Amino acid sequence: MKEIKLFCPGTIANVSCGFDVLGLCLDTTGDEMIIRKVDTPGVKITKIVGQDLPLATEKNVAGVAVLAMLEKLNNTTDGFEIEIYKNIKPGSGIGSSAASSTGAVYGVNELLGKPFNNHDLIEFAMKGEELASGVPHADNVAPALLGGFTLVRSTTPLDVIKLNTPSLLYATVIHPQIEVKTADARQILKSKLRLKTAITQWGNIGALVSALYTEDYDLLSRSLHDEIVEPIRSILIPAFDKVKEECKNAGALGSGISGSGPSIFALSKGEETAHKVAEAMKAVYDKVGVSYDIHISKINDQGIKILES
Structure with missing residues (x-):
């Protein structure tokens, strides 16, 4: 080859x-x-x-x-x-x-x-x-x-x-056309945590892993909560809280910051809901006046794919 x-x-x-x-x-x-x-x-x-x-x-x-x-x-x-x-x-x-x-x-x-x-x-x-x-x-x-x-x-x-990846899980991602550099997004994070905050976060991580294996979408929904990073980084993303609210109203299991942002992701059970979530995201950003891209994707269980060799 x-x-x-x-x-x-x-x-x-x-x-x-x-x-x-x-x-x-x-x-x-x-x-x-x-x-x-x-x-x-x-x-x-x-x-x-x-x-x-x-x-x-x-x-x-x-x-x-x-x-x-x-x-x-x-x-x-x-x-x-x-x-x-x-x-x-x-x-x-x-x-x-x-x-x-x-x-x-x-x-x-x-x-x-x-x-x-x-x-x-x-x-x-x-x-x-x-x-x-x-x-x-x-x-x-x-x-x-x-x-x-x-x-x-x-x-x-x-x-x-x-x-494990639940078979019906879809991701919807909106990418506002602004740039947030990972290095900059790391610099604003706090270096110390309250023990109570850390315990809540550990509980959510453990529950999320369990939800993936049991394919318990309700538990997955309850686990998609960030106590540590999201409250700080979300200030860099226009209309973040409104997008989260409308995603939930459209049926999303939960949503959050994708990586260091500015993209916002939502996870949904089923492709139909993922498309409804996309429309909800679009509606928010059309009012904000910031241009954006939308991605709807099933979870890729393979990773990198060979197209030609």
Whole structure:
């Protein structure tokens, strides 16, 4: 195999109560990437379409992730060219940097004959996240590589668990056309918590994981509550509270900030409800006067997909 074309999915990190530990993979939203093996050693980003991002390997999240993988292999002889077709805008809160990082390491791994499994690749993709946000978090790259819902129990050492995905679950995401950089969104968070707040959050995380396995949609709905991050970050997002209210009125199980924002996600039981939620989101933002994109997606239990090879 000399060339591979990939679908690199968008992701929702945190899923309300699981800051830096929970994430899920989207099915209809993502980038595309073409990676080819070439004779000249090293990694070269040859084309980026859709967004103005650096082509320099050391300044691009895809390049940094692949370099980390090749270093682990002590591979100084193979060469790769990468084309990135960006459909996910940086700063959107739906895993733009993770899509590039994971797609790059997944594709190069395939072209090298799969020296690593998908779980192993998380470590290298995290290097791209570190370049993008200053923190090597795994809550976006893990679901992109493993599919479905994932739980990051630990990053040192890396311990990621793929969770069950309820069969009727859909995500609706509205992306207001403003940018919230992950690094900036982290800076406004508090460094200390009240014990009572932490206990409430732990209860919601545990209940959410249980709800995914039992496919208890009512319990899932009660668990989609964030005591820690949402009250602070929501001030950066226009009409956030109104969107949450209207999503609930439209039948959503719950909603929250997607990643570091500004995107807002809602989870619903069934596609019909997910579309009703989308209309409710649109109605709010049409009045606000901020342009937006809407995504409706079943949860992608596979993760990255090979389109051509």
